[in-house]
Amino acid sequence: AQTVTQSQPEMSVQEAETVTLSCTYDTSESDYYLFWYKQPPSRQMILVIRQEAYKQQNATENRFSVNFQKAAKSFSLKISDSQLGDAAMYFCAYRSPRAQKLVFGQGTRLTINP
Amino acid sequence: DAGVIQSPRHEVTEMGQEVTLRCKPISGHNSLFWYRQTMMRGLELLIYFNNNVPIDDSGMPEDRFSAKMPNASFSTLKIQPSEPRDSAVYFCASSGTRGLYGYTFGSGTRLTVV
Numbered sequence: 039a040q041t042v043t044q045s046q047p048e049m050s051v052q053e054a055e056t057v058t059l060s061c062t063y064d065t066s067e068s069d070y071y072l073f074w075y076k077q078p079p080s081r082q083m084i085l086v087i088r089q090e091a092y093k094q095q096n097a098t099e100n101r102f103s104v105n106f107q108k109a110a111k112s113f114s115l116k117i118s119d120s121q122l123g124d125a126a127m128y129f130c131a132y133r134s135p136r137a138q139k140l141v142f143g144q145g146t147r148l149t150i151n152p
Numbered sequence: 153d154a155g156v157i158q159s160p161r162h163e164v165t166e167m168g169q170e171v172t173l174r175c176k177p178i179s180g181h182n183s184l185f186w187y188r189q190t191m192m193r194g195l196e197l198l199i200y201f202n203n204n205v206p207i208d209d210s211g212m213p214e215d216r217f218s219a220k221m222p223n224a225s226f227s228t229l230k231i232q233p234s235e236p237r238d239s240a241v242y243f244c245a246s247s248g249t250r251g252l253y254g255y256t257f258g259s260g261t262r263l264t265v266v
Contacts, residue, residue: 073254081241083257129195133254138183138202138247140255142195 040065042132044143051120052151058105059115059146061130068092071133072106072113073140078126086128089113117148125150158244158258165265170232173261176225177246185255186219186229187243195243201227234265 041064051057063072074086089097089106096104101121105114117124130143157176165171177184185200199209201221209219216235221227231238241262245255 071254075254081260081262083243083245083255083260085254085256088254131254139185139197139200139208144194 040067040070040132040134040141042130042141042143044128044130044146046146047144048147048149050149050151051117053120053122055120056116056118057120057148059117059128059130059148061113061115061143063111063113063130063132063141065111065132065134067134067136069135071135072104073131073133074102074104074113074115075129075131075142076124076126077129077145078123083129087115120150122150122152124148156244156246156256156258158242158261160261161259163261163263165234165263167235167265168233169265170230171234171238171263171265173229173242173244173263175227175229175244175258177227177244178256179225181246181248181256182224183247183249184221184227185243185245185247186227187245189241189243189260198229198242231263234263236265239263239265 043062070091072089076084076086087099087102101118103116127145129145131140133140159174186198188196198211199219204221219229241260243260244258247255
């Protein structure tokens with residue numbers, strides 16, 4: 039079974055700086071999908087960014103980008119120019135193309151210091 | 153589209169009472185998922201449906217929990233009888249067939265059993 043590990047329970051960063059959240063996963067599949075979700079205090083789960091494993095190019099969405107290292111099974115999230123509104127729990131997730139369910143990591147709580 | 157709609161947003165009930173949580177998925181999505189979120193266990197998949205058929209209910213904690221999806225636009229998660237350890241946030245999410253697009257989550261129901 040696939041597993042997702044986020045080794046940083048908490049992170050903090052100064053406003054306007056850059057922060058990287060780590061995620062590793064375990065799978066025997068060669069094709070899959072990876073996601074980062076954001077959960078602010080409102081508790082709404084918001085999709086931040088997604089990556090298809092067969093694509094070598096790292097996904098980017100405005101200030102959010104990923105560093106996808108397939109051989110290392112690593113999928114980190116970089117947030118540039120951090121803003122107060124980025125403060126949230128961030129979850130990394132894995133989805134197999136043969137299964138519908140998402141497997142989530144335990145989450146990283148990100149604090150933005152003004 | 154109004155997104156995934158869950159009700160109620162908050163529910164406080166006494167131990168032993170029946171609780172029913174409701175979910176309306178996004179029109180056209182053929183998969184529906186029920187997750188439970190707690191501080192201790194993170195996000196746990198309880199059950200998911202594909203084309204209204206339950207596919208995997210291995211995450212349902214015990215017989216007190218049941219879920220139904222009578223049609224493509226409605227699902228319920230029922231707990232009977234409820235216990236204090238069932239207190240959690242329950243999320244419903246839906247997804248289309250393309251794995252790249254992840255899930256769209258509802259706003260969740262915060263359940264408190266006293």
